[in-house]
Amino acid sequence: MKTTKTIFQDGNHKWVAIVRDPEKPNFLIDTNEYLVTHGGQGLLLDPGGAEIFPAVFSALSAEFDPSTLAGIFASHQDPDICSSLALWLEFNPQMPCYVSWLWGGFIPHFGGSAKTFVTIPDEGADISLDGLILRAVPAHYLHSSGNFNLYDKIAKVLFSGDVGAALLPPGQDGLFVENFDAHIRHAEGFHKRWMGSNEAKRRWCERVSQMDIDMLCPQHGAIYQGADVQRFINWFDELQVGIVAA
């Protein structure tokens, strides 16, 4: 089973990371799921693949009543992001799934009905969670062409999807980045190959460096906090992406 770690809490406003399943087979890329709660409601960010649904569902249930989930946020269309969608909907059929308009016709291949999808325009949108405003921030072409991060201004947390992702070697599975220079080596190859546009990257770095962020939470690897957030933005800004040897 995965474990849950509360990374931010102010009363019933919480950010919970669902991470690290020791029983997960190695050929599946490791993913982090996040739950934001506010009031009596919860929003699940990038719920993960169909294969890991039991692990995520049972970990989440230990922390939070899953029948009070108000929705799913899918940063983009990848299978590791939301191929579990049909199973979550089986449990809670009324739940909306927020996703880029670009994937509105593609993600239904994983499941859902016409009522399920709330599409987000390219410029982003606000999502309200029992009065808490979460901002879907554009991060197109990083790596997906229709891609959003999710920003919580109150908690100062940015869920960054695949941006900031690192493929950590076995045994190095701390939840937070401890040594930036050592950590970033595991992020470099991923960003060079998966991220497709230097122009999009530059605009993302500009936008995000103006935001007040305590924690930058990627969907793979470890969370950047404090000074490491700006360190990451600077590093990414310098990196040339969209590189393939072939």
Place this chain on the structure above:
Amino acid sequence: MTTALTTISATASKAGVDLLRIVRINEEIKSVVGVAFKINIMALNAIFLAKRAGTAARGFGVLSNELRVFSQDLRNCMSSLTGLIHGCVNEVSLVLQDIRHTRLLRQAVEMAPTARICQVLAAREIENDRHSVRLASLRKQLKRALEDAFQMVELGGVLAKSAKIEAAYGQSFAVPLAQVSGEFDAIVEEIRSSLEALRRSAFFTGK
């Protein structure tokens, strides 16, 4: 819709309902575990009071030790309930996964009933049965664990009521002893009624 497909969708919604039920049980157990935690502190409080009262409350002293043993047993019992309920949540979500796979495979078999796809479906169904058997066994274990917890809490209720009676003989300590045993009794009663409701959950009766 054909009969086979009707059956599978009925099974799917049953698994969905099962998952909802087990989630409800999980929520209730989480709150019972929280309440049970308070009992430990109360039992220590009772022992402390009994020590202060000394010979004035010898009978209460004996009972407060029993209450402490009960609170420890209850804690162990709650941790095994927590383990079992997690197992059940996991297993029901696996069954949900199975049902989705099976539904898609059955549709493929209906459209193109080749030997190979039928074999694949049969293998799938064997796997489904394995999960169902495991779920049934977990369900039984959880039911038994709930019964055990219920019996234990009934015993705790008797202890708390005896402590209330003994408190009256506590001379100058009668009032604080009555208060502590009264609180204990109220908490035990709260747990007892939660467990009572859980035992009757449709997850076990299948209605």
